[in-house]
Structures are given as C-alpha cells and as structure tokens.
Amino acid sequence: xxxxxxxxxxxxxxxxxxxxxxxxxxxxxxxxxxxxxxxxxxxxxxxxxxxxxxxxxxxxxxxxxxxxxxxxxxxxxxxxxxxxxxxxxxxxxxxxxxxxxxxxxxxxxxxxxxxxxxxxxxxxxxxxxxxxxxxxxxxxxxxxxxxxxxxxxxxxxxxxxxxxxxxxxxxx
Amino acid sequence: xxxxxxxxxxxxxxxxxxxxxxxxxxxxxxxxxxxxxxxxxxxxxxxxxxxxxxxxxxxxxxxxxxxxxxxxxxxxxxxxxxxxxxxxxxxxxxxxxxxxxxxxxxxxxxxxxxxxxxxxxxxxxxxxxxxxxxxxxxxxxxxxxxxxxxxxxxxxxxxxxxxxxxxxxxxx
Numbered sequence: 001x002x003x004x005x006x007x008x009x010x011x012x013x014x015x016x017x018x019x020x021x022x023x024x025x026x027x028x029x030x031x032x033x034x035x036x037x038x039x040x041x042x043x044x045x046x047x048x049x050x051x052x053x054x055x056x057x058x059x060x061x062x063x064x065x066x067x068x069x070x071x072x073x074x075x076x077x078x079x080x081x082x083x084x085x086x087x088x089x090x091x092x093x094x095x096x097x098x099x100x101x102x103x104x105x106x107x108x109x110x111x112x113x114x115x116x117x118x119x120x121x122x123x124x125x126x127x128x129x130x131x132x133x134x135x136x137x138x139x140x141x142x143x144x145x146x147x148x149x150x151x152x153x154x155x156x157x158x159x160x161x162x163x164x165x166x167x168x169x170x171x172x
Numbered sequence: 173x174x175x176x177x178x179x180x181x182x183x184x185x186x187x188x189x190x191x192x193x194x195x196x197x198x199x200x201x202x203x204x205x206x207x208x209x210x211x212x213x214x215x216x217x218x219x220x221x222x223x224x225x226x227x228x229x230x231x232x233x234x235x236x237x238x239x240x241x242x243x244x245x246x247x248x249x250x251x252x253x254x255x256x257x258x259x260x261x262x263x264x265x266x267x268x269x270x271x272x273x274x275x276x277x278x279x280x281x282x283x284x285x286x287x288x289x290x291x292x293x294x295x296x297x298x299x300x301x302x303x304x305x306x307x308x309x310x311x312x313x314x315x316x317x318x319x320x321x322x323x324x325x326x327x328x329x330x331x332x333x334x335x336x337x338x339x340x341x342x343x344x
Contacts, residue, residue, distance in 0.1 A: 004264040007336025009272055012259070075258070076279055079251020086247070087184070092176040100181055103290040107248055110282035118275040118325075125330055153290075158297055164179025 007065075010122040010131075015071025017115050018058045023074065024051050024108065027081045031101055036094035037160075040101065040152055047105075047145045054141065057134045064130050076115075080108050095161025102153045109146035116142060179237075182294040182303075187243025189287050190230045195246065196223050196280065199253045203273055208266035209332075212273065212324055219277075219317045226310045233303045248287075252280050267333025274325045281318035288314060 003009050028048040035041040062069045084104030091097035116139040123131040175181050200220040207213040234241045256276030263269035288311040295303040 002264040003259075003262050003268055003272070005334045005336025006268060006271065006330065009263070009268050009275075009333075012262070012272075013275060016255070072258075074255070075251040076255045077251070079247040079249070079254075080283075082251075083188070083246070083248045086244075087175075090175050090184070091181070092174040096175055096178060096181050099178065099294070100175070100184075103181075103185060103287075106290060107283055107286040110286035111252075111279055114279040114282035115275075117322075118278060121325055121330065122271070126335055150289075150293075153293055158178065158293065161181075162177045163298055164177025 011067050013119040016074045018069045019074035020077035021055045023077045034088045037098045050141050054138045061131045099158045112142045183239050185291040188246045190241045191246035192249035193227045195249045206260045209270045222313050229306045271330045274321050284314045
C-alpha cells in the first residue's frame, strides 16, 4: 500500500517498531543466557520485561489510531539481531563475549531510539497527544537502557576481558 | 577466527564499521536523488563526502593496529539500507518521502554512533590513543549529521508533507 500522507508514514513506523520489538523479545533470552557478568545478565533481563511492555504500548497506539499492527518484518532489527548473534559464536572468552554483547545491544538500543524518536516527531506533528505520551515513555526506557549498557561497559565488564596485549604470555 | 581478546574484538568492530561505511557510500547517492527538499539533498550529499573521509580514517586505524580491513559484510547496515530503500518505493508524495528518508537516515546515523562509540571505548581501554582520536572525529561527525537531520525533520520538511487528516478532501 503506497504511503501518501504523514498519517500513513506514522502507522508504517509503528508497524516497523512493533516487528522490531517482537523480534527483540524472541532474541533477548539468548543474549541473557550468553552473558557471564551477573549485572549484564540482569540488565538484559530487565530490558526484556521492558520490551514486552513496549509491545503493549505499541498495541495501544494502534488502538488509538484505529489501525492494525500487521506489517512487514523489520529488516533493520533483523540485521542487528543476526549480527549480535553471530558475534556470540565467534567469541571464546567470557569477558570478550560480554563486551561484544554490550556492543550489539547498544546498536539495537540506538536503532530503537532513532525509530521511537522519528515516530514521536510524526505523532507530535499530527497532534496525536496520547500516542506521543506512550512513545515518550518507551523512548525514555530505551535511552536509559543504553546508558546502563554504557556504564556497564566502562565499569567492570570490559576491564575484566583479556586485552590481547598479554596474549602471547597467556597462550604460553 | 575466534575472538578471545579485546584487541581481536576492536579489530572486529572496526571491520564491521568499514563494511558499514562502504555500503553507505554506495547507498547514499540513491537517497540524495530521491530527496525533494534541497536542504535535505545537500545534507545527504555532505554526509556522503564525510563518509568517504570516515573510510579513510578507518584505513588509518588498521594501519596503526597493523591489521587488515577485510571482514564480513556488516549485516546491521545491510538491513538498515534495505529498509531505507524499501520505504522510498512505498512513498508517493515528495514530502512524505523526504520524512521517510530522514527516518531511515537517522537509524543509520544511530547505528554508526553506537558502533563508533563501542569501538572507541575498546580503543581507549587498550590505550590506542591515535585510534581513539580518529574514531572521535568520525563519531562527532555522525552525531552532528544526526542532529542536522533532526532539525530538518522538525523544520520545514515534515511540515510540508500532507498530514492525512484532510486526505479525503484531497482525494475528492
């Protein structure tokens, strides 16, 4: 269906987000299991619960807009999840894998920050106040999740991974 | 090749970024041609020139790290570009298409902000000062490009697109 109004584009953006969030609900448990650092595992688990609420908020947006949530699979999130999964298989050290998980999860959070930001701007322009409020709540959660991941990365997680400078010594 | 040190992971991240930037160099001209608003076209064109410089900066990082830039195709960027292209074909109105281009481009910028942020954090931890400086330059450009897109979206571009509220009147 061609999109020729901002209302069509808003619905398109929300469907893309719905597909993205649903893919993430399925993908996060694997990232939780792969995490070694307990704080990282807890952060991902908490974000899984948030993601499930974000799906519900999107459902509410569709109700408010009198529209269906059915749409194409979000290819952006599909690529991000594939990339995040691939890196899990390529890392041998627990600390390095945790750092890689954070890197993948932050790409995912940034995707969602951009997508919620765009959808909210459209909803604001169209005067859909309740939709704006729902999207703002999710946007703030995504930003907070991203900051938590940054602080975990700068804290213990990455510091505990072998740098590679002493690599030969370790191998010997 | 399994990654078992932070140095391996840094190189992996930089290869992912190199693939992402190269894909973007090929994809941006199409987005430039599709843009109707002159300021949006200019912003995307300027970012294409920046992206080419960012590729060169990444080459310098590989030289500093005595490593090759060859790696897998970045699946995250592949998905983002596919999504950004698909939406071009689905939009009928110039203003709506411009708003959609901005939405896609901001997802791409956010991907790069996350990826450069992660790579820079690894390089900092490993004490690769020159690499940190190069990545900081590109990270700042990505953040500025994202802000410019936000201001274009909030300015004239989206406001000029039909809202959809007067849609039936337009059709009649």
